[in-house]
Amino acid sequence: MSKHYRIGVMFSTTGPYSVVPHSMLNGALLAVAEQAAPGVTIEPVVVNPGGELTRYAELSRELLQSGIRHVVGCYTSSSRKEVIPYFEKHDALLWYPSHYEGFESSNNVIYTGASPNQHVLPLVDHMLAHVGSSAFCIGSNYIWAWENTRIFREAMMARGARVLAERYVPVGDTEFDQVVEAILEARPSFVFNNLIGTSNYAFFRAFRSACLARGIDQPRVIPVASCTLSEPELEEIGAEAVDGHLSSSVYFSSLSSPASLAFTRAYRELFPGGPSSSADAEASYIAMKLLILALADAGTDDVEAVKDAATRQHLLAPQGEVRIDPQTLHAYLTPRIGISTAAARFDVLVEAPGPVRPDPYLVQSSPRYAVAPRNTSLKVVK
Numbered sequence: 001m002s003k004h005y006r007i008g009v010m011f012s013t014t015g016p017y018s019v020v021p022h023s024m025l026n027g028a029l030l031a032v033a034e035q036a037a038p039g040v041t042i043e044p045v046v047v048n049p050g051g052e053l054t055r056y057a058e059l060s061r062e063l064l065q066s067g068i069r070h071v072v073g074c075y076t077s078s079s080r081k082e083v084i085p086y087f088e089k090h091d092a093l094l095w096y097p098s099h100y101e102g103f104e105s106s107n108n109v110i111y112t113g114a115s116p117n118q119h120v121l122p123l124v125d126h127m128l129a130h131v132g133s134s135a136f137c138i139g140s141n142y143i144w145a146w147e148n149t150r151i152f153r154e155a156m157m158a159r160g161a162r163v164l165a166e167r168y169v170p171v172g173d174t175e176f177d178q179v180v181e182a183i184l185e186a187r188p189s190f191v192f193n194n195l196i197g198t199s200n201y202a203f204f205r206a207f208r209s210a211c212l213a214r215g216i217d218q219p220r221v222i223p224v225a226s227c228t229l230s231e232p233e234l235e236e237i238g239a240e241a242v243d244g245h246l247s248s249s250v251y252f253s254s255l256s257s258p259a260s261l262a263f264t265r266a267y268r269e270l271f272p273g274g275p276s277s278s279a280d281a282e283a284s285y286i287a288m289k290l291l292i293l294a295l296a297d298a299g300t301d302d303v304e305a306v307k308d309a310a311t312r313q314h315l316l317a318p319q320g321e322v323r324i325d326p327q328t329l330h331a332y333l334t335p336r337i338g339i340s341t342a343a344a345r346f347d348v349l350v351e352a353p354g355p356v357r358p359d360p361y362l363v364q365s366s367p368r369y370a371v372a373p374r375n376t377s378l379k380v381v382k
Contacts, residue, residue, distance in 0.1 A: 002041050005301050007032075007291065008063040009044045010073030011284075015051020016172035017197030019232045020280050021075045024097060026271045027281030028072045030263075031288035033270060037296035042288075049079070056082045064090040069301045072287045075280070076196070077101060077144040084109060093303050095291055097283035099227060099249070101147035102360035108303070110310060111330040112287040112322070113280075114250050116151050117359040119227040122335045122378055123248035124155045126350065127225055132189020133161040138179060138203065139194030141168040148194050148227060151362070164188050169195070174202035180210045183222065190246075193226040200228070201236045208241035219244025232275035234344035245340040250333040251279040251319040252346040263318035276344075279319075286317050286331070290324065321355050330358030335378065350378035 009028050011021035025046065032042050045068060049055035056074070060083040063071055071087075072095040074080045080096055087094045087108040094106075099114040127135070135156060139145025145168060153163045164186045167179050180203075183191060195203050204224065211218035218224075229247040253264050253276065263285070267277040275281075290313050295301060297309035311326040320334045332355035338346030357364075 002039055003295075003299070004041045004043065005070075005295055006043045006045050006066075006068050007288075008068045008071030008073065009046045010049065010056070010059060010063070010071055011075060012049050012051040012079075014048060015197075016199075017051060017075065019197070019236055019275050020230060020278070023230075023232050023275040023278050023281040024075060024284040026267065026275070027097075027277070027283070027285035028288045030267055030270055030281075031285045031292065034266070034289075035292070036289070037292045039299075040292055040296045042292060053078060053082055057086065060086045064092050069093065069303060070095065070291055070295075070306065072097060072284060072291065074098065076142065077147070078142045080109075081143065091303055093306065095287040097287040098280065099283075101144055101151065102362065103147065104360065105328060107307075107329075109329065110287070110290075110307070110324060111328075111358070111360070112290065112324075113283045113331075114227075114333055114335070115330050115358040115360045116148070117362060117364070118250060118333050118335050118356055119248045120148060120151050121155055121362075122352075123225055123227060123246075123337065124152060124159065124161075126248070126337050126378065127190055127246075128156075128159055128161055131223060131225075134164055134188045135161070135190055135192045136164050136183050136186050136188040137166040137192045137194070138183075139166075139168050140171045140196045140199055142171060144196070145194035149192070152192055163192075169199055171199065172197060173199050176203050176206040179203070180207050183207070184210065184214070184216075188222065191222060191224045193224050194228065196228060200233060201238075204237045204241045204245070229340070230278035230280055231345060232278055234340050235274075235276060237344075239342065242344050243340055243342045246337060246349075247340065247346060248335065248337050249279040250335055251282045251317075252336060252338045252348055253277045254338075254345050254348065255318065257318070257320070259316055259320075260318040282318050286315060286322055289315055289317070290322075323355070325358050328358055328360055330360055332357055336381075337378065348381045350380050352378055
């Protein structure tokens with residue numbers, strides 16, 4: 001007899017950064033629709049905090065008090081930090097499917113997004129090897145951008161490179177004239193971008209426009225590199241500024257492996273109105289897939305039993321093999337770097353030969369951040 005489990009699904013599909021969470025919701029629901037584990041049926045309970053931090057806490061409390069023990073959700077680090085105390089109090093499990101800044105460990109969170117050694121350090125190495133040794137950092141004014149920039153800055157300094165300046169803007173701000181002027185005056189080798197949502201799209205348009213007005217070939221002269229940029233966001237930027245941007249990620253929808261092609265095809269069929277599939281959608285798809293497999297393996301939704309079962313799963317995901325590290329509860333993932341095209345997709349430039357062990361505290365880097373772990377070495381794809 002099949003066991004029935006109610007699973008919370010919590011993403012902000014409205015608000016200032018709704019595009020990416022909408023794709024994450026789609027990824028989680030696709031995994032539910034596939035229902036691959038025998039003996040388990042899943043009822044997703046979908047909630048939308050609307051990008052309001054207080055709503056994350058309220059909705060988490062409501063979900064957990066209703067008896068739900070597992071929630072796939074949260075995009076921003078601030079929302080994750082907001083809800084973790086409720087999961088610890090109620091002994092529930094948050095399945096967090098977003099790349100993030102690391103330096104966190106909770107027995108009540110399983111992390112299926114990239115850790116800093118899987119996206120920041122490979123990007124630093126690539127930019128210094130192929131672009132230049134000075135960067136201008138820009139980000140949204142919250143914990144993700146602060147911490148990701150700190151890691152980036154320390155990694156740059158350890159390699160003898162320079163961060164010329166840092167600028168932070170409120171989440172949702174779309175006025176970038178002064179920041180763009182500061183970048184053009186500083187003339188860095190590249191921009192390291194940690195903006196999210198509507199701020200991100202506005203910056204790309206403003207920066208490209210200002211460069212064109214001065215006769216500057218922006219992608220060639222001052223490229224923008226991100227750890228967050230994905231296909232749905234390229235579509236939001238618009239045709240006039242979409243191409244030539246670098247993104248460090250563990251998945252791009254342009255991958256041609258059978259698992260990736262099957263994922264993108266199923267995603268398009270189930271969600272023809274979009275947003276497009278992306279690394280974020282894949283991370284939530286992975287989270288829900290692993291959760292369903294772990295529930296079937298454990299035969300219960302008991303948190304400790306499910307955590308133990310989750311670390312035994314080996315999932316052939318769209319990006320490649322994924323598994324959970326039992327020490328950190330973070331995922332082994334495959335780093336890649338892509339460059340955006342005029343078709344609002346990414347060409348993969350380099351990739352790791354296989355899944356890389358998560359290092360959320362960067363303790364495997366010695367001296368501090370000076371080199372990425374050896375198995376993160378990326379091979380040229382294009």
